[in-house]
Amino acid sequence: MYIMKENCSIRKVANFLGKRWTLLILLELYKGKSKWKRFSQVKKSLNNITPKILSARLKELEREKLIEKRVNVERFPIKSEYKLTEAGKDFINIIKNIKKWSLKWKEKNEKCDERDCKDCEF
Amino acid sequence: MYIMKENCSIRKVANFLGKRWTLLILLELYKGKSKWKRFSQVKKSLNNITPKILSARLKELEREKLIEKRVNVERFPIKSEYKLTEAGKDFINIIKNIKKWSLKWKEKNEKCDERDCKDCEF
DNA sequence: CCGGATCCTCTGCGATACTG
Protein backbone atom coordinates (compact mmCIF):
# COMPACT_ATOMS: atom_id res chain seq x y z
CA MET A 1 0.00 0.00 0.00
CA TYR A 2 2.69 2.42 1.01
CA ILE A 3 5.31 2.67 -1.70
CA MET A 4 8.05 3.32 0.81
CA LYS A 5 8.87 0.19 2.72
CA GLU A 6 7.95 -0.15 6.35
CA ASN A 7 11.55 -0.22 7.40
CA CYS A 8 12.70 2.63 5.20
CA SER A 9 15.03 4.69 7.32
CA ILE A 10 13.53 8.07 6.61
CA ARG A 11 10.04 6.85 7.08
CA LYS A 12 10.88 5.26 10.39
CA VAL A 13 12.18 8.56 11.67
CA ALA A 14 9.14 10.42 10.43
CA ASN A 15 6.98 7.85 12.13
CA PHE A 16 8.30 8.37 15.61
CA LEU A 17 9.16 12.03 15.19
CA GLY A 18 5.60 12.93 14.36
CA LYS A 19 4.04 11.21 17.31
CA ARG A 20 2.73 13.28 20.11
CA TRP A 21 5.13 13.81 23.03
CA THR A 22 8.14 12.22 21.30
CA LEU A 23 9.87 15.49 20.62
CA LEU A 24 9.22 16.77 24.10
CA ILE A 25 10.58 13.61 25.66
CA LEU A 26 13.78 13.85 23.65
CA LEU A 27 14.24 17.47 24.58
CA GLU A 28 13.51 16.73 28.20
CA LEU A 29 16.23 14.07 28.26
CA TYR A 30 18.55 16.42 26.41
CA LYS A 31 18.17 19.07 29.08
CA GLY A 32 20.73 19.01 31.83
CA LYS A 33 23.57 17.40 29.95
CA SER A 34 21.70 14.20 29.17
CA LYS A 35 21.98 12.77 32.68
CA TRP A 36 19.93 9.74 33.68
CA LYS A 37 16.33 10.72 34.34
CA ARG A 38 13.68 8.78 36.18
CA PHE A 39 10.37 7.83 34.64
CA SER A 40 8.54 9.97 37.19
CA GLN A 41 10.82 12.92 36.58
CA VAL A 42 10.02 12.94 32.90
CA LYS A 43 6.38 12.45 33.70
CA LYS A 44 6.34 15.41 36.04
CA SER A 45 8.11 17.63 33.54
CA LEU A 46 5.61 16.75 30.85
CA ASN A 47 2.67 17.66 32.99
CA ASN A 48 -0.20 15.94 31.32
CA ILE A 49 1.35 12.91 29.78
CA THR A 50 -0.22 9.67 30.93
CA PRO A 51 2.00 6.78 32.00
CA LYS A 52 0.67 4.66 29.19
CA ILE A 53 1.83 7.04 26.49
CA LEU A 54 5.10 7.85 28.20
CA SER A 55 5.84 4.17 28.50
CA ALA A 56 5.02 3.54 24.87
CA ARG A 57 7.19 6.43 23.69
CA LEU A 58 10.14 5.45 25.83
CA LYS A 59 9.94 1.90 24.53
CA GLU A 60 9.84 3.09 20.96
CA LEU A 61 12.76 5.44 21.43
CA GLU A 62 14.72 2.69 23.10
CA ARG A 63 13.95 0.36 20.23
CA GLU A 64 15.13 3.01 17.80
CA LYS A 65 18.28 3.36 19.88
CA LEU A 66 17.82 7.04 20.66
CA ILE A 67 17.66 6.45 24.38
CA GLU A 68 18.90 3.82 26.77
CA LYS A 69 17.44 2.50 29.98
CA ARG A 70 18.84 1.14 33.20
CA VAL A 71 16.89 -0.39 36.06
CA ASN A 72 17.76 -0.92 39.67
CA VAL A 73 15.57 -3.68 41.05
CA GLU A 74 17.77 -4.47 44.03
CA ARG A 75 16.19 -2.06 46.43
CA PHE A 76 12.77 -0.56 46.77
CA PRO A 77 11.47 1.66 45.28
CA ILE A 78 12.49 0.42 41.86
CA LYS A 79 14.28 2.99 39.77
CA SER A 80 14.08 3.07 36.01
CA GLU A 81 16.23 5.65 34.39
CA TYR A 82 16.62 6.89 30.88
CA LYS A 83 19.05 9.01 28.95
CA LEU A 84 19.99 9.83 25.41
CA THR A 85 22.42 7.58 23.59
CA GLU A 86 25.11 9.06 21.39
CA ALA A 87 22.76 8.56 18.47
CA GLY A 88 20.09 10.36 20.44
CA LYS A 89 22.33 13.31 21.16
CA ASP A 90 23.26 13.42 17.52
CA PHE A 91 19.60 13.42 16.63
CA ILE A 92 19.16 16.63 18.60
CA ASN A 93 21.18 18.24 15.82
CA ILE A 94 18.45 17.35 13.38
CA ILE A 95 15.96 19.10 15.60
CA LYS A 96 18.27 22.08 15.67
CA ASN A 97 18.37 22.00 11.88
CA ILE A 98 14.61 22.10 11.79
CA LYS A 99 14.66 25.09 14.08
CA LYS A 100 17.16 26.82 11.82
CA TRP A 101 15.06 26.06 8.78
CA SER A 102 12.05 27.61 10.46
CA LEU A 103 13.98 30.71 11.42
CA LYS A 104 15.22 31.07 7.89
CA TRP A 105 11.95 30.68 6.04
CA LYS A 106 9.18 31.77 8.31
CA GLU A 107 8.52 35.47 8.40
CA LYS A 108 8.31 35.50 12.15
CA ASN A 109 9.48 32.82 14.48
CA GLU A 110 6.80 31.87 16.92
CA LYS A 111 8.26 32.14 20.36
CA CYS A 112 7.04 30.00 23.16
CA ASP A 113 6.86 30.95 26.81
CA GLU A 114 10.43 30.96 27.95
CA ARG A 115 9.59 29.21 31.16
CA ASP A 116 8.23 26.05 29.65
CA CYS A 117 9.15 25.64 26.04
CA LYS A 118 12.10 23.37 25.72
CA ASP A 119 13.09 24.07 22.18
CA CYS A 120 13.79 27.73 22.76
CA GLU A 121 16.99 26.81 24.47
CA PHE A 122 18.70 26.23 21.18
CA MET B 1 -2.32 20.80 27.64
CA TYR B 2 0.72 20.54 25.47
CA ILE B 3 3.59 22.44 27.04
CA MET B 4 4.97 23.41 23.68
CA LYS B 5 2.79 26.01 22.07
CA GLU B 6 0.64 25.18 19.11
CA ASN B 7 2.60 27.43 16.83
CA CYS B 8 6.02 26.40 18.05
CA SER B 9 8.17 26.11 14.96
CA ILE B 10 9.67 22.73 15.71
CA ARG B 11 6.38 21.25 16.71
CA LYS B 12 4.73 22.50 13.55
CA VAL B 13 7.29 20.74 11.46
CA ALA B 14 6.96 17.54 13.44
CA ASN B 15 3.23 17.75 13.00
CA PHE B 16 3.22 17.75 9.24
CA LEU B 17 6.35 15.67 8.80
CA GLY B 18 4.87 12.81 10.73
CA LYS B 19 1.65 12.65 8.83
CA ARG B 20 1.13 9.86 6.41
CA TRP B 21 2.05 10.62 2.79
CA THR B 22 3.62 14.01 3.50
CA LEU B 23 7.15 12.81 3.07
CA LEU B 24 6.32 10.93 -0.09
CA ILE B 25 4.63 13.95 -1.59
CA LEU B 26 7.63 16.15 -0.90
CA LEU B 27 9.99 13.63 -2.42
CA GLU B 28 7.74 13.18 -5.40
CA LEU B 29 7.78 16.92 -6.06
CA TYR B 30 11.50 16.97 -5.53
CA LYS B 31 12.06 14.39 -8.21
CA GLY B 32 12.71 15.71 -11.66
CA LYS B 33 14.22 19.05 -10.74
CA SER B 34 11.16 20.31 -8.95
CA LYS B 35 9.14 21.01 -12.05
CA TRP B 36 5.45 21.75 -11.82
CA LYS B 37 3.48 18.56 -11.29
CA ARG B 38 -0.19 17.99 -11.75
CA PHE B 39 -2.49 16.75 -9.04
CA SER B 40 -3.20 13.63 -11.01
CA GLN B 41 0.47 13.00 -11.69
CA VAL B 42 1.28 13.02 -8.01
CA LYS B 43 -1.76 10.89 -7.36
CA LYS B 44 -0.65 8.33 -9.89
CA SER B 45 2.87 8.19 -8.47
CA LEU B 46 1.51 7.60 -5.01
CA ASN B 47 -0.58 4.71 -6.07
CA ASN B 48 -3.12 4.35 -3.35
CA ILE B 49 -3.51 7.83 -2.01
CA THR B 50 -7.08 9.07 -2.07
CA PRO B 51 -7.86 12.52 -3.47
CA LYS B 52 -9.13 13.69 -0.13
CA ILE B 53 -5.86 12.98 1.64
CA LEU B 54 -3.72 14.25 -1.20
CA SER B 55 -5.71 17.43 -1.29
CA ALA B 56 -5.42 17.89 2.46
CA ARG B 57 -1.66 17.34 2.42
CA LEU B 58 -1.10 19.68 -0.49
CA LYS B 59 -3.09 22.36 1.27
CA GLU B 60 -1.14 21.92 4.44
CA LEU B 61 2.19 22.03 2.64
CA GLU B 62 1.08 25.10 0.77
CA ARG B 63 0.04 26.76 4.02
CA GLU B 64 3.43 25.91 5.48
CA LYS B 65 5.02 27.42 2.38
CA LEU B 66 6.87 24.29 1.32
CA ILE B 67 5.07 24.07 -1.98
CA GLU B 68 3.30 26.46 -4.29
CA LYS B 69 0.32 25.98 -6.52
CA ARG B 70 -0.81 27.41 -9.81
CA VAL B 71 -4.11 26.87 -11.51
CA ASN B 72 -5.13 27.23 -15.10
CA VAL B 73 -8.86 27.80 -15.25
CA GLU B 74 -8.89 29.29 -18.72
CA ARG B 75 -9.31 26.10 -20.60
CA PHE B 76 -10.83 22.77 -19.86
CA PRO B 77 -9.83 20.52 -18.19
CA ILE B 78 -8.66 22.63 -15.29
CA LYS B 79 -5.05 22.08 -14.39
CA SER B 80 -3.73 22.43 -10.88
CA GLU B 81 0.01 22.21 -10.59
CA TYR B 82 2.34 22.08 -7.67
CA LYS B 83 6.05 22.40 -7.04
CA LEU B 84 8.47 22.95 -4.22
CA THR B 85 9.22 26.46 -3.10
CA GLU B 86 12.75 27.48 -2.24
CA ALA B 87 11.91 26.73 1.36
CA GLY B 88 10.65 23.37 0.27
CA LYS B 89 13.82 22.55 -1.60
CA ASP B 90 15.79 23.60 1.42
CA PHE B 91 13.67 21.34 3.55
CA ILE B 92 14.82 18.40 1.46
CA ASN B 93 18.20 18.95 3.08
CA ILE B 94 16.66 18.16 6.44
CA ILE B 95 15.38 14.92 5.01
CA LYS B 96 18.86 14.21 3.72
CA ASN B 97 20.21 14.87 7.19
CA ILE B 98 17.80 12.35 8.58
CA LYS B 99 18.99 9.86 6.01
CA LYS B 100 22.59 10.55 6.97
CA TRP B 101 21.76 10.14 10.61
CA SER B 102 20.20 6.77 9.90
CA LEU B 103 23.17 5.62 7.88
CA LYS B 104 25.50 6.66 10.65
CA TRP B 105 23.75 5.04 13.57
CA LYS B 106 21.84 2.07 12.30
CA GLU B 107 23.83 -1.10 11.92
CA LYS B 108 22.37 -1.75 8.51
CA ASN B 109 20.51 0.67 6.35
CA GLU B 110 17.26 -0.76 5.17
CA LYS B 111 17.19 -0.49 1.45
CA CYS B 112 13.97 -0.12 -0.40
CA ASP B 113 13.18 -1.46 -3.85
CA GLU B 114 15.15 0.71 -6.16
CA ARG B 115 12.35 1.04 -8.61
CA ASP B 116 9.89 2.72 -6.32
CA CYS B 117 11.45 4.10 -3.20
CA LYS B 118 12.03 7.76 -3.56
CA ASP B 119 14.42 8.38 -0.73
CA CYS B 120 17.08 6.08 -2.06
CA GLU B 121 18.04 8.66 -4.63
CA PHE B 122 19.94 10.68 -2.09
C1' DC C 1 -9.68 16.43 -14.64
C1' DC C 2 -9.63 18.45 -10.03
C1' DG C 3 -10.96 18.00 -5.72
C1' DG C 4 -14.99 18.76 -2.40
C1' DA C 5 -18.76 16.18 0.41
C1' DT C 6 -20.28 12.13 2.83
C1' DC C 7 -19.99 8.29 5.34
C1' DC C 8 -17.54 4.89 7.73
C1' DT C 9 -13.61 2.53 10.00
C1' DC C 10 -9.79 2.32 12.80
C1' DT C 11 -6.30 3.73 15.87
C1' DG C 12 -3.95 7.08 18.71
C1' DC C 13 -4.51 9.19 22.76
C1' DG C 14 -6.36 10.06 27.29
C1' DA C 15 -8.59 8.97 31.99
C1' DT C 16 -8.76 5.91 35.49
C1' DA C 17 -7.78 2.01 38.16
C1' DC C 18 -4.77 -1.49 39.42
C1' DT C 19 -0.27 -4.67 40.37
C1' DG C 20 4.73 -6.28 41.26
Next chain:
DNA sequence: CAGTATCGCAGAGGATCCGG
Protein backbone atom coordinates in the same frame (compact mmCIF):
# COMPACT_ATOMS: atom_id res chain seq x y z
C1' DC D 1 7.77 3.74 41.69
C1' DA D 2 7.16 2.06 37.26
C1' DG D 3 4.54 0.67 34.65
C1' DT D 4 0.04 -2.45 32.64
C1' DA D 5 -5.14 -3.17 31.78
C1' DT D 6 -9.51 -1.51 30.49
C1' DC D 7 -12.57 1.52 28.49
C1' DG D 8 -14.06 5.37 25.65
C1' DC D 9 -13.68 9.06 22.46
C1' DA D 10 -12.16 12.20 18.78
C1' DG D 11 -9.90 12.69 14.88
C1' DA D 12 -7.13 10.80 11.01
C1' DG D 13 -7.51 8.29 7.13
C1' DG D 14 -9.96 5.58 3.42
C1' DA D 15 -13.85 4.47 -0.13
C1' DT D 16 -17.07 6.32 -2.90
C1' DC D 17 -19.94 9.61 -5.09
C1' DC D 18 -20.57 13.86 -7.32
C1' DG D 19 -20.25 18.60 -9.20
C1' DG D 20 -17.54 22.56 -11.39
